[in-house]
Amino acid sequence: MIAFLRFEIVRTLRNVRFLVMLIAFPALLYLIYAQQHGMSQGLTVATLLLVSMSVYSGMGSAMFASGPQLARERSNGWMRQLRISPIGTPGWFAAKLIQAILLIIPGLALLMTLALTYGHVHLAAGRLGLLVAVLVLGTIPFCALGLVIGLTFDSQTAQVAQMVTLLVLAFLGGIFIQWSSLPHGMQLIGKALPSYHLAQLGRNAAGGHALGLANIAVLAAWTAGLAVVALWRWRRESTTA
Amino acid sequence: MRTASADAGPAVVFRDVVKVYNGRVTALDHASFEIARGETVALLGPNGAGKSTAIDTMLGLRTPTSGQVRVVGMSPADAAAAGKIGGMMQTGGLPEGAKVSELIGLFRQLYRGRRSARDQADLLELAGLTELADRRVEQLSGGQAQRVRFALALAGRPELLFLDEPTAALDVEARRGFWQSVQAIAAQGTTVLFATHYLDEADANASRIIVVSHGRVLADGTPAQIKAYTSVRTIRFSTPAPDTSVLLGLPGVGGVTADGDAVTIRSGDADATLPALYALARPVRGLEVGGGGLEEALLALTHDDDHSSAHPPALAHPDRSSRLSRSSDASQMTKAG
Numbered sequence: 070m071i072a073f074l075r076f077e078i079v080r081t082l083r084n085v086r087f088l089v090m091l092i093a094f095p096a097l098l099y100l101i102y103a104q105q106h107g108m109s110q111g112l113t114v115a116t117l118l119l120v121s122m123s124v125y126s127g128m129g130s131a132m133f134a135s136g137p138q139l140a141r142e143r144s145n146g147w148m149r150q151l152r153i154s155p156i157g158t159p160g161w162f163a164a165k166l167i168q169a170i171l172l173i174i175p176g177l178a179l180l181m182t183l184a185l186t187y188g189h190v191h192l193a194a195g196r197l198g199l200l201v202a203v204l205v206l207g208t209i210p211f212c213a214l215g216l217v218i219g220l221t222f223d224s225q226t227a228q229v230a231q232m233v234t235l236l237v238l239a240f241l242g243g244i245f246i247q248w249s250s251l252p253h254g255m256q257l258i259g260k261a262l263p264s265y266h267l268a269q270l271g272r273n274a275a276g277g278h279a280l281g282l283a284n285i286a287v288l289a290a291w292t293a294g295l296a297v298v299a300l301w302r303w304r305r306e307s308t309t310a
Numbered sequence: 311m312r313t314a315s316a317d318a319g320p321a322v323v324f325r326d327v328v329k330v331y332n333g334r335v336t337a338l339d340h341a342s343f344e345i346a347r348g349e350t351v352a353l354l355g356p357n358g359a360g361k362s363t364a365i366d367t368m369l370g371l372r373t374p375t376s377g378q379v380r381v382v383g384m385s386p387a388d389a390a391a392a393g394k395i396g397g398m399m400q401t402g403g404l405p406e407g408a409k410v411s412e413l414i415g416l417f418r419q420l421y422r423g424r425r426s427a428r429d430q431a432d433l434l435e436l437a438g439l440t441e442l443a444d445r446r447v448e449q450l451s452g453g454q455a456q457r458v459r460f461a462l463a464l465a466g467r468p469e470l471l472f473l474d475e476p477t478a479a480l481d482v483e484a485r486r487g488f489w490q491s492v493q494a495i496a497a498q499g500t501t502v503l504f505a506t507h508y509l510d511e512a513d514a515n516a517s518r519i520i521v522v523s524h525g526r527v528l529a530d531g532t533p534a535q536i537k538a539y540t541s542v543r544t545i546r547f548s549t550p551a552p553d554t555s556v557l558l559g560l561p562g563v564g565g566v567t568a569d570g571d572a573v574t575i576r577s578g579d580a581d582a583t584l585p586a587l588y589a590l591a592r593p594v595r596g597l598e599v600g601g602g603g604l605e606e607a608l609l610a611l612t613h614d615d616d617h618s619s620a621h622p623p624a625l626a627h628p629d630r631s632s633r634l635s636r637s638s639d640a641s642q643m644t645k646a647g
Contacts, residue, residue, distance in 0.1 A: 072415075072416055072419035072420060073416060073419075073420065076408065076412060076413075076415075076416045079407075079408075079412065080405060080406070080407030080408045080412075081407070083407045084406075084407055138405075138406070141403075141406075142403065142405055144403075145401065145402075145403020145404075146399055146400075146401035146402040146403045147402070147403045147404060147405050149371055149399055149401075149402070150397075150399065150402055150459070150462060152370075152371060152390070153369045153370065153371065153390045153395060153396075153397050154390070154393075154417065154420045154421070154466075155390065155391055155392065155393040155420055155421060155466070156420050157391050
């Protein structure tokens with residue numbers, strides 16, 4: 070399982086799309102906007118942007134661990150080759166989860182470095198640690214979401230599905246634009262999305278506030294729901310294919 | 311080292327297996343065969359005969375609608391989890407972004423602990439990939455990718471190796487090298503089951519051929535027995551008011567059909583049939599003798615299968631005799647191994 074995990078991470082880090090979309094792009098946005106002055110939601114712009122970009126990079130990276138790549142490998146037969154190897158279903162799922170968590174590290178580390186130097190963000194070690202913990206654990210529902218996309222869509226449509234999903238999560242969840250400035254209907258949708266709640270948790274952690282139990286509950290519910298769908302898709306594929 | 315209990319029993323039990331897709335398409339229709347340990351068996355048949363479906367069910371990738379499938383004494387899923395089987399499937403893409411050496415290293419490690427994995431250098435050598443080790447998989451040609459998949463199938467030193475149309479993307483030269491490697495693997499005691507529609511491949515590389523068509527096992531025997539079908543000839547001619555019962559009595563004749571003056575005879579021994587036919591002293595016009603070659607034999611078999619009311623060819627199904635001879639082969643092999 071560890072060999073498989075290392076293998077998957079090495080080849081993801083060679084993927085140009087991954088590096089550009091989920092590491093370079095949020096870092097670039099950070100460089101563009103972080104030196105704006107002012108406060109918002111009790112945080113400096115530089116801190117708020119750190120949370121937003123980390124959430125974007127984190128959820129994108131977690132979804133990248135499976136997503137369109139998984140859809141391609143289902144259709145080209147690679148998944149069949151893996152399924153007759155001794156890795157087994159639990160090992161494969163565990164590897165995908167750990168891969169998702171580990172793959173958020175490069176983007177997160179880059180953003181943190183930029184924030185602490187270029188952005189002059191000052192966060193106490195405790196707050197910083199809590200923020201990292203929130204971001205790491207908060208990627209789990211997005212890992213499940215990537216699995217659902219990769220196991221549901223075919224190799225042609227998964228790429229589009231992934232991009233649309235990521236953009237909807239980012240815009241309606243209040244990551245690229247402030248949630249409160251969205252039209253009312255979109256606010257309602259946004260508030261149901263896991264990205265909204267992860268961003269809330271991130272801002273609370275960075276601002277030194279208590280983490281909202283409701284936010285955690287919604288993320289847990291998304292995780293459970295998506296995991297059930299992913300398992301169902303997996304079963305279906307291995308019994309009827 | 312294998313344990314005595316793991317060695318007990320056949321490598322494959324495939325009993326009365328039915329696979330129906332979407333409740334409509336019957337890919338396997340009560341197919342049955344058994345494969346003893348150490349055998350090299352070809353699954354031979356035209357496209358759409360059910361070869362791939364049969365291999366997929368033995369690999370645990372598909373669940374049969376009914377019937378029993380056991381490999382190395384366990385369910386296909388358990389055999390895969392235990393690292394006892396290796397397979398090279400017909401459609402086998404490789405994961406982008408990986409190097410050949412990484413991919414083979416991964417499979418060696420997936421199998422490590424369960425089986426003694428092959429040495430990386432040996433594996434590269436065996437599959438003819440030594441020079442390509444640092445190449446990314448997306449830069450490989452079709453034939454090279456196929457060799458990588460062969461290496462992956464062998465990485466865990468499987469007891470049972472499945473090869474589904476393994477030489478489809480290989481040129482003549484590569485094909486020869488490939489079969490040399492397979493024979494080397496088989497000589498080490500690995501049971502090999504391969505699907506092919508190349509008759510020469512089945513003949514040259516298998517100790518036994520199972521002919522499938524329309525999801526059924528049509529014939530099962532040594533290459534020599536299967537090739538005996540090549541002596542089946544189709545004799546066509548026209549004669550006024552043919553008497554089929556007389557024609558059926560001619561030596562070697564297995565089947566006669568008459569349509570007006572046009573007569574078709576299937577004979578297992580045309581050399582004996584023809585003189586006897588002329589000895590009838592009836593006018594015989596436009597005589598043609600067709601057939602010969604395994605391809606025609608397969609066509610004849612498949613044809614009989616389609617129209618089961620017709621008489622079987624003179625040699626009939628070798629099922630019974632071949633099964634007897636096969637089990638004696640198998641016992642010899644067990645003794646030898």
